Amino acid sequence: MKVCLKCKHQFSSNGWICPGCKYEPLQLNGFIAHAEEFAHGGGGFKSEYFAELARLESTNFWFRARNELILWALRTFKPDAQSFLEVGCGTGFVLSGIAELHPDMALSGSEIFLEGLSHAATRVTSAKFMQMDARCVPFVDEFDAIGTFDMLEHVDEDAGVLAQLHRALRPEGVLLLTVPQHAWLWSRSDDYACHVRRYNRIEIEDKVQKAGFKLLRSTSFITTLLPAMVFSREVQKRKKSPFDPAAELKIAPWLNTVFEKVLYIDRTLIKLGLNLPFGGSRLVVARKNNK
Numbered sequence: 001m002k003v004c005l006k007c008k009h010q011f012s013s014n015g016w017i018c019p020g021c022k023y024e025p026l027q028l029n030g031f032i033a034h035a036e037e038f039a040h041g042g043g044g045f046k047s048e049y050f051a052e053l054a055r056l057e058s059t060n061f062w063f064r065a066r067n068e069l070i071l072w073a074l075r076t077f078k079p080d081a082q083s084f085l086e087v088g089c090g091t092g093f094v095l096s097g098i099a100e101l102h103p104d105m106a107l108s109g110s111e112i113f114l115e116g117l118s119h120a121a122t123r124v125t126s127a128k129f130m131q132m133d134a135r136c137v138p139f140v141d142e143f144d145a146i147g148t149f150d151m152l153e154h155v156d157e158d159a160g161v162l163a164q165l166h167r168a169l170r171p172e173g174v175l176l177l178t179v180p181q182h183a184w185l186w187s188r189s190d191d192y193a194c195h196v197r198r199y200n201r202i203e204i205e206d207k208v209q210k211a212g213f214k215l216l217r218s219t220s221f222i223t224t225l226l227p228a229m230v231f232s233r234e235v236q237k238r239k240k241s242p243f244d245p246a247a248e249l250k251i252a253p254w255l256n257t258v259f260e261k262v263l264y265i266d267r268t269l270i271k272l273g274l275n276l277p278f279g280g281s282r283l284v285v286a287r288k289n290n291k
Contacts, residue, residue, distance in 0.1 A: 003138045005034060010140055028131060031117050035133035039114045054091040054119040056249045061260035062222070066149065067097045069221055069267055069283060070176060074098065074145060077216050077285045078174040081144035082106060087134050087165065088151030092120030092127070099124050108143070110134070137164040145169075147176040150281075153195045162211035169288045175213060179204055181220060181282045187233045189248065201277075204284055213286035220279030224265045229280045 001010045009020030016032055017024045026033045033039055057063040074081065082105060086095050089109030099107055107124065110132035111117050117129050132138070134148070135157055146165050152158045165175055180190070180198045190198065205218055222229065232248060251259075269276060270283075 001140045001142060003140055005136055005138050029114050029118065031114065031121075031129055031131050033114075033131040034138050035112060035131060035136065038112050038133055039131050050091055050113070050116045050119055052249075053093075054123075057091065057093040059256070060249050061256045061263065062249075063093060064260055065263040065267070066178060066221075066281070067094060069270065070094060070147065070149065070178070071097055071101055072267065072271060073176050073217070073283060073285050074147075074174075075101070077176075077287075078145045081174070083143045084108070084145045084147065085110065085139075085143045085168065087132070087137070087146060087148040087161075088112070088154075089120050089129070090116050092123040092129075094147065094149055095120065095124045095127050099126055134161045135164065137168045139168040141170050142168050143170060143173060145174045145176065149176075149178045150180065152177060153179050153197055153199065154193075156196055158196075159207050159211065162207055162213075166212045166288055171288060171290050173288045174216070175208070175284075175286045175288070177204075177208075177284050178221075178281055179284075181279060185229065185233060185280060187236055189233075189236070199282060201282065204282060208284055208286050212289050214289045215284070215286050217275075217285040218282065219270050219275040220277060220282050221266045221270065222263065222280035223269075223276045223278060224262050225259060226279055228259075 001012055003010050004018035004020060004023055006023040007018060007021040009018050011019050026036050028036060028039055084098060084105055085108045087110050089095055089111050092109060095107055095109050098105065107127035109120055109127050109129045111120065112131065112133055114131055117131060121129050134155060146169055152161060155161055169175065180195065182200065183198050186198055201218065205215060209215060266276065
């Protein structure tokens with residue numbers, strides 16, 4: 001079901017004209033805009049970074065390893081999913097992986113910035129995209145699975161976002177999310193990325209459960225490379241040269257290959273059922289609790 005963000009009327013329709021108040025969201029650059037006031041400056045991220053991400057994601061070890069973990073989690077915890085929404089889809093890299101593995105799944109992506117959507121729509125032509133504020137999701141009982149990957153840490157009102165995602169899921173729907181972890185890993189990269197926080201296990205699990213979800217899996221990842229991550233942060237702190245936000249993504253091809261192979265160890269341990277206690281990021285999978 002769709003929800004009119006003006007009058008809160010719930011309706012089922014192919015279009016977005018509310019049968020209650022006749023409100024119709026604007027279209028900006030070909031995308032339905034549910035939060036047009038934020039389309040060019042939604043806060044929480046620097047929109048000019050999307051072009052750099054689009055260029056680097058497909059070959060970078062971190063994005064590739066995270067995609068493999070997300071794809072495993074989706075097919076493990078919601079193998080019968082027929083519809084999937086990614087909230088904060090960025091340039092569409094995650095959705096491109098899902099589209100390749102599940103060509104018949106109805107895919108949707110939302111992003112607060114139009115700049116990101118222009119890259120995503122080019123990358124995943126089979127998906128439907130919309131401009132949207134994650135704090136005001138215009139759906140109820142609509143999707144079999146929802147994913148939000150390294151988005152929640154950008155939002156002050158993270159508990160409210162989780163409640164919105166709970167409402168948008170169908171009964172027994174599954175939420176998949178990843179967040180950066182460990183406050184002691186905070187660095188200039190977090191500042192540049194406009195992060196509000198890095199989570200700890202108890203904090204993110206508590207917020208997910210209070211939003212009405214039942215935890216299915218919670219584990220760290222980027223564990224085997226945690227020492228390298230700590231070293232990188234220390235070097236970053238000591239450098240007096242101008243900060244390059246993409247420096248961690250621009251590494252030698254041979255080192256990128258080594259790091260990707262090392263992270264295969266993380267995935268293997270997680271697939272075997274081990275919840276890793278430490279790591280640069282955390283994966284949480286949870287089911288909508290309808291009680």
